[in-house]
Amino acid sequence: MPNERVTGDHNGAADRLEGNERLYRMFVKDLVLQCNIGAYAHERLAPQPVRFNVDLHVREPAVPLNDDLRNVLSYDEITAGIKRLIGRGHINLVETLAEEIASLCLADPRALHVRVSVEKLAVEPNATSVGVEIERRRRRHPAVAELFPLAFESTAALQRGRRDGGN
Numbered sequence: 001m002p003n004e005r006v007t008g009d010h011n012g013a014a015d016r017l018e019g020n021e022r023l024y025r026m027f028v029k030d031l032v033l034q035c036n037i038g039a040y041a042h043e044r045l046a047p048q049p050v051r052f053n054v055d056l057h058v059r060e061p062a063v064p065l066n067d068d069l070r071n072v073l074s075y076d077e078i079t080a081g082i083k084r085l086i087g088r089g090h091i092n093l094v095e096t097l098a099e100e101i102a103s104l105c106l107a108d109p110r111a112l113h114v115r116v117s118v119e120k121l122a123v124e125p126n127a128t129s130v131g132v133e134i135e136r137r138r139r140r141h142p143a144v145a146e147l148f149p150l151a152f153e154s155t156a157a158l159q160r161g162r163r164d165g166g167n
Helices: 075-087 094-106 149-163
Strands: 004-008 014-018 023-035 048-059 111-120 130-137
Touching (some): 075 094
Antiparallel strands (some): 004 014, 048 111
8 A cells, every 4th residue: 555654552553544644542441330241140140340441543534623523433432332232131251242342343434443341340359350351453444435424425415316316
């Protein structure tokens, strides 16, 4: 790829970027929610506190932010998504939940890399927590239209109108 460069952060994560593209980190730290989770029978009796940490590397938009929430990946979307996932019902494994959270994050085409930790806080009396941490990366670069859907919305509507016999 022409003008391709590799950019890393202080954690050593690197992503391939084009031209003047830049990354920013978006994170959710120490979100604690009651969760129905666990493979053992006693863990099915009641919800337990679970701590979530999510760290995302996100492409900065090519357009100005204009102080508009639609131009960024919002941490509210991530926390709401986690709440939806745990609201679906009992989950046996923290690994399953971590994978689902990573998939949720990478569903946004601006997200390139995610680190997710899921920790049970009340399982082992001799430990602060037990759990897992995973890292996942986007496999391909998203198209410009995926990164900025609002910019292409009117063009797509026009093309649909032509296909449907409209002007």
